[in-house]
Amino acid sequence: MSNYQLTEAIERYLSGEMSGDERAHFEQMRKDNADIDNKIAEHLHFTGLLKQYRERIELENKLNAIHNEMDIHSLVEEMTIHPSWVVQMWRNHHSKISVAASVAIFAVLTVMLSTGFFKKQPDVQLLSREMEKIKRSNAALTHATSALATEIHKKSLGPGNYSGSGFALSSNGYIVTNNHIINGNSSKSPDSIYVQDALGNAYKAKLVYSEPKYDIAILKITDDSFEELPALPYNFKKGKSDLGEDVFTLGYSEGDAPVMDKGYLSSENGRKGDSTGYRISIPVNPGNSGSPLINSKGNVVGIISGRQTQVEGASYAIKTGYLYKAIQNVPLDSLSGKLSLSNKNTLAGLSRVQQIKKMKNYVFMVKVY
Structure with missing residues (x-):
């Protein structure tokens, strides 16, 4: 049996497409041949890695979409007039907001609070200064999102996503x-x-x-x-x-x-x-x-x-x-x-x-x- 035929047989075996006799024959081959058994294990592991990778990409895409849809200026204006809007938004949409996005929003609000943005500022000159603070808030959001993306990437390499071991040949890597x-x-x-x-x-x-x-x-x-x-x-x-x-x-x-x-x-x-x-x-x-x-x-x-x-x-x-x-x-x-x-x-x-x-x-x- 060629490698291509074996791979095709493994896929049919794992997906349950084999008939009863075919499955019994293949399981006997698996018991008799350690190489086939190892190939099945490797196939399962590889498909698991693909699933983990796909889930990581989907999470990163969701985070990027959340970040791109946020309008900082509208958010500031709405919160200034109706601070309770934040509470309402959380009640209505908390199930859709990931932990990562919540941390990013918290970073923006912290910067705004520390700069006194929520205080009324009738002075036009001060308003221009406040706009600079909003820009810094936006930069903080971008930085937080980037840091979270890095953290997500690290977590995707956590327990269960490994395929083997190795050891150092030299101290330089x-x-x-x-x-x-x-x-x-x-x-x-x-x-x-x-x-x-x-x-x-x-x-x-x-x-x-x-x-x-x-x-x-x-x-x-x-x-x-x-x-x-x-x-x-x-x-x-x-x-x-x-x-x-x-x-x-x-x-x-x-x-x-x-x-x-x-x-x-x-x-x-x-x-x-x-x-x-x-x-x-x-x-x-x-x-x-x-x-x-x-x-x-x-x-x-x-x-x-x-x-x-x-x-x-x-x-x-x-x-x-x-x-x-x-x-x-x-x-x-x-x-x-x-x-x-x-x-x-x-x-x-x-x-x-x-x-x-x-x-x-x-x-x-x-x-x-």
């Missing part, structure tokens, strides 16, 4: 995650990428390079508000890790707080003997893709890439040796700063709790739109 998070099954580049840290700060990012055969993608934070991170506390292991070695991961599998899961390396190869990855016994969940796999000494040994649906707790990670290879393939003209992996490790000898405290500020939630 380079981040590694999975290629399937950024590009999915499409060759088309995403419209926008954001990363969010453990404090809830969201930053715009761009795709610098992707290596589909290793399922690796390298991002760069481009947001002006991003401040360079302190030196990374972990390094990246080039050699192979040992069977049975204790490992743990830190990623965004639940909400906007990083989650730690631990286990051990159960195979030196990945799915179906894939030599580019490890099989690990860690109960990872959706959202863990792109998380770092760390050993007890604080070395990053892999990048979480998926899980086996038929076997409880069986997951997979890409070996960091292939991360080195991907970085070597990055075109120099696509870099906007030095990209070199840390060779220093300050996590060795620390307890697991201390290691996580140091690491959590270097692990990000990755959101793709």
Whole structure:
């Protein structure tokens, strides 16, 4: 079955258009094939993101429409003659006024009150001064609306709008995650990428390079508000890790707080003997893709890439040796700063709790739109 046919089948399956026999056959395929099951999950997640994006755009359009329809001069005149009009307007239209628009109106009224505009001013010369105050009030409204739009944009990136995890390659904003998070099954580049840290700060990012055969993608934070991170506390292991070695991961599998899961390396190869990855016994969940796999000494040994649906707790990670290879393939003209992996490790000898405290500020939630 081609990718196009599979996508069409998934859409028919999720929309309930399949007959009983078709649905039973497709559900059996889903149980037997982990890739199909993952594709269904990714399809559901993608359609959810589209819905969230559409709702955000509709909210912004409503706010813009409210702002454009407001006539400040008529509003001032009406309130000056009939102050009770504000109360009446609220009674009649409060269900239609969003919280954001209410805050904007409050900003205008506060400025008017502080300037004494509601006092009677018979002097013509003073009237001209009052007009200047109205202009400032209008400017305050515009500023408040703009600030609210920014806040709405940040809130749209809140819990539930993520598609995976990633972690810092360097202190100057380079981040590694999975290629399937950024590009999915499409060759088309995403419209926008954001990363969010453990404090809830969201930053715009761009795709610098992707290596589909290793399922690796390298991002760069481009947001002006991003401040360079302190030196990374972990390094990246080039050699192979040992069977049975204790490992743990830190990623965004639940909400906007990083989650730690631990286990051990159960195979030196990945799915179906894939030599580019490890099989690990860690109960990872959706959202863990792109998380770092760390050993007890604080070395990053892999990048979480998926899980086996038929076997409880069986997951997979890409070996960091292939991360080195991907970085070597990055075109120099696509870099906007030095990209070199840390060779220093300050996590060795620390307890697991201390290691996580140091690491959590270097692990990000990755959101793709």
